[in-house]
Amino acid sequence: MLNHIQSNGRMMAPKILAAISLAVCLALGSAASSAVAEESNIERIEVLGQINSGLLESQIDFEDSSSPDLRAQLSQxxxxSVNGNGLVSGIVQYRGLYGDRVKVKIDDIDIAGAGPNAMDSPLSHxxxxxxxxxxxxxxxPVSVGAESLGGALVIRNNKPDLNTRDKWESTAALTATYFGNNDSKNVNAEVFSATDNAYISVxxxxxxxxxxxxxxxxxxxxxxxxxTGLKLGAGYFTDDTAINALVGYRxxxxxxxxxxxxxxxxxxxxxxKxxxxxxxxxxxQAKLKLYGNQNEHDMNNYELRSAPMPAMHRLNTVDSEALGFDIDFVQFGQNGQTLRSEGGWRIGASYYQQVHNSRITNPNNAMFFIHNFNDIERDLLSAYLEYDGSFNSTxxxxxxxxxxxxxxxVTLNADEVGSSMAMMNPNVAALVMGFNNANREVDYQLVDIVLKTQMPLTERADITFSLGQKERAPTYSEIYSWFPLxxxxxxxxxxxxxxxxxxxxxxxxxxxxxxxxxxxxxSVMGNxxxxxxxxxxxxxxxxxSPANMITTMMGAQQALQWNNLGAQLHGLDVYASYExxxxWQITSSAQWVNGKLTEAINSEKLPLYRVAPLSGNITVNWQYDRIDAALTLVAAAKQDEVSSLQNESPTAGYGVFNFILDYELNAAMNLSFVIENLADKSYAQHLGGVNRVANADISLGEKVPEIGRNIGVHLDVVF
Known part of the structure; x- marks a missing residue:
């Protein structure tokens, strides 16, 4: 599918696509029915995994934050938490684990990013x-997918609302946000058209x-x-069949x-999908799903930041492709949506394949190259059985x-690699020869087991117990990174x-x-x-020895090699809401996690790297007629449990206030006034990383500070 929309090795011009999509949305919106959509621009938060929980019922507005993705909202x-390597490169962290240990699905799709450093993480989609x-x-639960060792998070479009008659009716929505600190602009347009059994969305x-x-x-x-981005969706429904299709481009x-x-x-x-x-x-009910994604990505160290000497210019060209297929059989209740109250089965199987490539060059030296990852293939074949039941107590x-x-x-394989440096550097030649002569096909057998039960403590309180074993195979970069990078x-x-x-x-x-x-x-929920x-x-x-000599020649620290050691994590998190x-309403959430190795490195059992500190938030919300105002305190304690092996430094605690005033102008228009970091506090989140950009106001190795006071306005219009 990618080949049909490529031009000169890249996808169709992104700004033209975005302009077309916005123009189509606005044009269709002007011709749409004058009926006003009742649904507001919100993200609906739902916590699953605890049997019959659904306790956390919170709505977070898109305009709550200047974040270009949902990182600020997800942190509620x-x-x-979210590890922030860049404002569009957030990596979801859950209870101290992140990256490939946490299953993050976007539009019910497993995303295989091209970036070996997760610049195009799932959250960026x-x-x-x-x-x-x-x-x-x-x-x-095992039904959410394989390799969910660190938990699972799904972000998808809200379910479409069909009409009650067979005539096509349309609505359109336009949202626009502007924040002054960084001159940020965010414009979203959507057109939704539906009958009683079909829909189309842009x-x-x-x-x-x-x-x-x-x-x-x-x-x-x-x-x-x-x-920029464009997403098209369509669906068709009968009494016993539902068909949904989606194509997204970013x-x-x-x-x-x-x-x-x-x-x-x-x-x-x-x-x-x-x-x-x-x-x-x-x-x-049988559920069939075919899905996939394709990413192309260029990154370099000289165009957008202070450049090193020409001989050290590096361009990394990477790509990825993925294709998956799921089949599930679900036993449901009379409403057609939930498992049978007396017990029900989920049975399923899936196949998922990823392919990755990476080549590093220097535009100042046509001869230089490092073929870092060459046609790496990772295949996952999986099947599961899950039963939800209930029994009566006395x-x-x-x-x-x-x-x-x-x-x-899980099976992985890789083609041979190479580098222009192998002809003149015996250490590089040794690494190339060692990798190419090795048996590069590896496979892993994984077993996940989950057991949950829920019991009443009182008329108003329940307790839930969950036990499980979750397993994960190594990623392609953990196995096949043959050159120290x-x-x-x-x-x-x-x-x-x-x-x-x-x-x-x-x-x-x-x-x-x-x-x-x-x-x-x-309501309160604690775990x-x-x-x-x-x-x-x-x-x-x-x-x-070859890898260490290469890093010494590069003036870097001794290389690290991926290995297996024991680790443990424990902690707690809590959510509470009081009307x-x-x-007036008050909501709050908090979390604490401690992670460390149980085996020593250099005689020391180190803390796990880049783990969120004790943190939380509390929001006081006031609603009256068409006015909705909220004051939020976001706070974190200092984090001094840090990994010296990875040059991690402690981070001070902080408390930051955010304010939102929302006013419903009429049934079709909503206006919001937002102030982030009300007191203009200078602070850094521990998960924000350290600065790697030279010749800047922020020193090299200094914690990346968060944004200062940021005043914004957000407008929602429904046609």
């Missing part, structure tokens, strides 16, 4: 304002910003971004990543439970890594205990968790 969820966010809290997006200023007035380098143009050694020149991303659900008996109260089993096989899937620690063809799979034993309490106007990870994959000092009266 208990246990969720979120497009549109009408989003449903689902966090599978604790031990994720979404377009433009996002652009310059570098922002911190609270003390310093310009923070490589915090600019420029990206172009990220020149955008900065201050915590990484290179900036984004471009990322062209395409993802697609075709899903068919069909009822084939009174209580069984007082006739249902006690739901869930048991699940998933078995998977800063390729670490977004760790952004500045260390050079080499792969390990003998890596073992990670296996986590997990336990989670949650308590949910509800009383009129008040305590523990997980022990056998063969945790982490970089340890390399014993490869004081019809005008």
């Amino acid at each position: 969820l208990p246990g969720v 979120v497009l549109g304002t009408q989003q449903e966010v689902i966090l599978y809290q604790g031990v994720a 979404q377009g997006q433009l996002q652009k910003a310059g570098n922002y200023e911190s609270g003390n007035g310093d310009e923070v380098p490589s915090t600019f971004y420029d990206r 172009n990220t143009d020149e955008s900065g990543t201050p915590a990484l050694a290179m900036d984004i020149i471009y990322v062209d991303s395409l993802w697609y 075709l899903a068919v659900d069909r009822e084939f008996s009174n209580d069984w 007082d006739k109260i249902d006690k739901p439970w869930q048991i699940g089993l998933r078995a998977s096989e 800063e390729v670490s899937a977004g760790l952004a620690d500045g260390r050079n890594y080499i792969g390990n063809l003998n890596l073992k799979k990670e296996s986590a034993k997990k336990a989670d205990v949650g308590i949910q309490y509800q009383k009129a106007g008040f 305590v968790f523990y997980q022990k990870i056998d063969d945790y994959i982490i970089g340890t000092p390399s014993e490869s 004081i009266d019809k005008h």
